[in-house]
Amino acid sequence: MQILFATSEVAPFSKTGGLADVSASLPAALAELGHDVVVVSPLYRSVLQAGHKLNRRRLKIATRVGDKAIQGGVFELRPAPGLSLMFIDQPSLFDREQLYGQDGVDYPDNERRFAFFCRAVLELCRVAGLAPQVIHLNDWQTGPVAALLQSEYRERPELNATGTLMTIHNLGFPGLFPPGAMMTLGLNWDLFTPSGLEYFGKVSFLKAGLVFADQLTTVSPRYAREIQTPAFGCGFEGLLQERAGDLKGILNGVDYDQWDPAHDEHLAARYSLEDLSGKVACKTDLQRLAGLELEHDLPLIGAVSRLTAQKGWDEFIEQAEQLLELPAQWAVLGSGDPALEEGLRALANSHPGRLAFFSGMQEQLAHRLQAGADMLLVPSRYEPCGLNQLYALRYGTIPIVREVGGLADTIDDVAGGEGNGFVFPVGQPQQMVAAVRRALELFADRAAWHRLMQTAMAQDYSWRRPARQYDLLYRQVAGLRQE
The missing domain is CATH 3.40.50.2000 (Glycogen Phosphorylase B;)
Structure with a gap:
C-alpha cells in the first residue's frame, strides 16, 4: 500500500x-x-x-x-x-x-x-x-x-x-x-x-x-x-x-535506535538493564555540565519541555519555593514563553548549585539529561501522548507526571504496587510537591529504587x-x- x-x-x-x-x-x-x-x-x-x-x-x-x-x-x-x-x-x-x-x-x-x-x-x-x-x-x-x-x-x-x-x-x-x-x-x-x-x-x-x-x-x-x-x-x-x-x-x-542508553553515543557512559553502573557517570557528567554539586546520593530531577502554560511550568514556578526546599537538585532544558524562560532563569540565578536552566532545545543535551537525572518531572496540564516520559523509562529515569492523556496511559503510580513512576491528580498544584516528596522518600531506599529502575527499563514502547x-x-x- x-x-x-x-x-x-x-x-x-x-x-x-x-x-x-x-x-x-x-x-x-x-x-x-x-x-x-x-x-x-x-x-x-x-x-x-x-x-x-x-x-x-x-x-x-x-x-x-x-x-x-x-x-x-x-x-x-x-x-x-x-x-x-x-x-x-x-x-x-x-x-x-x-x-x-x-x-x-x-x-x-x-x-x-x-x-x-x-x-x-x-x-x-x-x-x-x-x-x-x-x-x-x-x-x-x-x-x-x-x-x-x-x-x-x-x-x-x-x-x-x-x-x-x-x-x-x-x-x-x-x-x-x-x-x-x-x-x-x-x-x-x-x-x-x-x-x-x-x-x-x-x-x-x-x-x-x-x-x-x-x-x-x-x-x-x-x-x-x-x-x-x-x-x-x-x-x-x-x-x-x-x-x-x-x-x-x-x-x-519510541525509536530505540535513537533512545537507548545501551548504545546512545551522546552519553558519558553506556548502561543497560543488565548493567546500570554507567548511569553514575552520566549523572556526574550532567552535574558538572549544570554546575551542580557532585553528590551522587542527592537526587537529581530533570525536565525536557516546551515552556508553555500547557506544560505546567507556570505552576512549577509558583510552587518553586516549596520544591527547591526539598533535598534535590534540578536541571531543566526548554524553550518557549519568554516569561517562563525568564522565571526559570531567575530561579537558577537565585539557587546556584541547586537548579540549572538550559534555554533552547538541544538534542544532545536532552539525551544527557535523560541519562543523568534520577527522575523526570512532566507537570503538563494536558498531554496528548508525551514522549519524554517514555524516553525516561528506558533510561531508568523515573517519571513524575500529572494524571492526564498519554501520561496517565503510560505511567502507573508505585503506590499501586506494580507502578513505574509517580502520578499526581489534575487540578491540585500542591500535589506536584507531594508527588516529588514521595519520589525522594523512595529514592532513599536504594534497593527499592533499583527495582523501580529495572521495572521502568524493561518496558517496551517501541513502534x-x-x-x-x-x-x-x-x-x-x-x-x-x-x-
Missing part, C-alpha cells in the same frame, strides 16, 4: 517537538511492514543544514495561493527500502531561521506558507507519479489537504480512490486565521460555516482535517476520550463527539504495536474509498 505522510516537521531535519520524532519513526516502522511510504515536508533552512545529501528532483510544483501563482521544487532522500522523504522547496516561504515563528511570535504569513504546502502535497502526486491509497495528515499545518482533496482534487485519476487519516497531535493548536484564508486556500465560501472550517469567526486549518478526513486518530486512548469533553476539547468537543466512531487513540512509540494499529486503520480507510 502506498501511504503519503504529510507533516510540517520531521527529525532530524526539522523539529520543534514530538511531531518530528513521530514523523521520522512511524513511517520507518510502516516501511518495515512492507508499505511504500512517502513523507512530504517543507524544505526549511534546517533541512539543508542537517548535513544529508538530498537529490534535487526535476519536478516542478505549480499552484495558486489566493490570487498569486507560486511554484516550488522537490528534493528527495531515500533512507531505507520502501521509505522516501520528499521536501517541498519554496525559499520565499520556507527558508527561515525557525519553522513557524521567532521570539515567541508566529510568522505573519503562516496562512500562505501552509496553504501552499497543503496544495503542494496534492500537486506532488501528479508530478511525481504517486497514487497513494491513504494520505496521513498531521496537525493543523496539513488539515486543509482533506478539504482540498474533497472539493477540488478528487476527480484527478491519481487521487480519486485516496482515503485520508488525520492525526491530532495537539488539539490546542487549531491553526486560526482570518476569514480571508478561505480565498488563500482556494476553498468555496460555502465551507465557511460551523459545520465546515469556521471556528468562532475564524478559519481553522485543523478543523478542515477534523471535518473532512475519513478517519481521525490521536496519540493516546485517554486523550481521545478527553478531547470529547469541554475541559480538553478546545471548542471542538461537539464535533469530536459526532465523529467518535471515527476517532481512535493510538499511543506513540511495532502502533505501526500495526495504523496498518489496520489504513486498510479500513482504503477500503472505504473502494466501496
Whole structure:
C-alpha cells in the first residue's frame, strides 16, 4: 500500500517537538511492514543544514495561493527500502531561521506558507507519479489537504480512490486565521460555516482535517476520550463527539535506535538493564555540565519541555519555593514563553548549585539529561501522548507526571504496587510537591529504587504495536474509498 505522510516537521531535519520524532519513526516502522511510504515536508533552512545529501528532483510544483501563482521544487532522500522523504522547496516561504515563528511570535504569513504546502502535497502526486491509497495528515499545518482533496482534487485519476487519516497531535493548536484564508486556500465560501472550517469567526486549518478526513486518530486512548469533553476539547468537543466512531487513540512509540542508553553515543557512559553502573557517570557528567554539586546520593530531577502554560511550568514556578526546599537538585532544558524562560532563569540565578536552566532545545543535551537525572518531572496540564516520559523509562529515569492523556496511559503510580513512576491528580498544584516528596522518600531506599529502575527499563514502547494499529486503520480507510 502506498501511504503519503504529510507533516510540517520531521527529525532530524526539522523539529520543534514530538511531531518530528513521530514523523521520522512511524513511517520507518510502516516501511518495515512492507508499505511504500512517502513523507512530504517543507524544505526549511534546517533541512539543508542537517548535513544529508538530498537529490534535487526535476519536478516542478505549480499552484495558486489566493490570487498569486507560486511554484516550488522537490528534493528527495531515500533512507531505507520502501521509505522516501520528499521536501517541498519554496525559499520565499520556507527558508527561515525557525519553522513557524521567532521570539515567541508566529510568522505573519503562516496562512500562505501552509496553504501552499497543503496544495503542494496534492500537486506532488501528479508530478511525481504517486497514487497513494491513504494520505496521513498531521496537525493543523496539513488539515486543509482533506478539504482540498474533497472539493477540488478528487476527480484527478491519481487521487480519486485516496482515503485520508488525520492525526491530532495537539488539539490546542487549531491553526486560526482570518476569514480571508478561505480565498488563500482556494476553498468555496460555502465551507465557511460551523459545520465546515469556521471556528468562532475564524478559519481553522485543523478543523478542515477534523471535518473532512475519513478517519481521525490521536496519540493516546485517554486523550481521545478527553478531547470529547469541554475541559480538553478546545471548542471542538461537539464535533469530536459526532465523529467518535471515527476517532481512535493510538499511543506513540519510541525509536530505540535513537533512545537507548545501551548504545546512545551522546552519553558519558553506556548502561543497560543488565548493567546500570554507567548511569553514575552520566549523572556526574550532567552535574558538572549544570554546575551542580557532585553528590551522587542527592537526587537529581530533570525536565525536557516546551515552556508553555500547557506544560505546567507556570505552576512549577509558583510552587518553586516549596520544591527547591526539598533535598534535590534540578536541571531543566526548554524553550518557549519568554516569561517562563525568564522565571526559570531567575530561579537558577537565585539557587546556584541547586537548579540549572538550559534555554533552547538541544538534542544532545536532552539525551544527557535523560541519562543523568534520577527522575523526570512532566507537570503538563494536558498531554496528548508525551514522549519524554517514555524516553525516561528506558533510561531508568523515573517519571513524575500529572494524571492526564498519554501520561496517565503510560505511567502507573508505585503506590499501586506494580507502578513505574509517580502520578499526581489534575487540578491540585500542591500535589506536584507531594508527588516529588514521595519520589525522594523512595529514592532513599536504594534497593527499592533499583527495582523501580529495572521495572521502568524493561518496558517496551517501541513502534511495532502502533505501526500495526495504523496498518489496520489504513486498510479500513482504503477500503472505504473502494466501496
